[in-house]
Amino acid sequence: VAIHKHFFENTWYVSLEFAAFAVLIGALYFWTQSFIMVIVIHALRDIEIAYLEYLEKVEELGDEAQAAIAIDQAYRTQRMSKT
Numbered sequence: 001v002a003i004h005k006h007f008f009e010n011t012w013y014v015s016l017e018f019a020a021f022a023v024l025i026g027a028l029y030f031w032t033q034s035f036i037m038v039i040v041i042h043a044l045r046d047i048e049i050a051y052l053e054y055l056e057k058v059e060e061l062g063d064e065a066q067a068a069i070a071i072d073q074a075y076r077t078q079r080m081s082k083t
Contacts, residue, residue: 021045
């Protein structure tokens with residue numbers, strides 16, 4: 001959890017959700033010894049988060065194309081600020 005920078009940039013309850021997810025996939029790895037399963041579940045969760053963010057933006061803007069453009073612009077701005 002600590003290596004994810006966004007953990008420290010969110011509200012406490014979102015950070016708590018991240019920590020709970022980390023414990024869950026850690027326990028899953030402990031029980032199954034399958035790192036691939038952990039990677040797949042983490043990737044699915046990332047996809048879910050991205051999709052929910054998109055749906056939220058569609059609801060806010062009322063247009064799917066505008067939502068996609070807004071998310072893309074926010075991502076580009078974020079990437080540019082890191083360089």
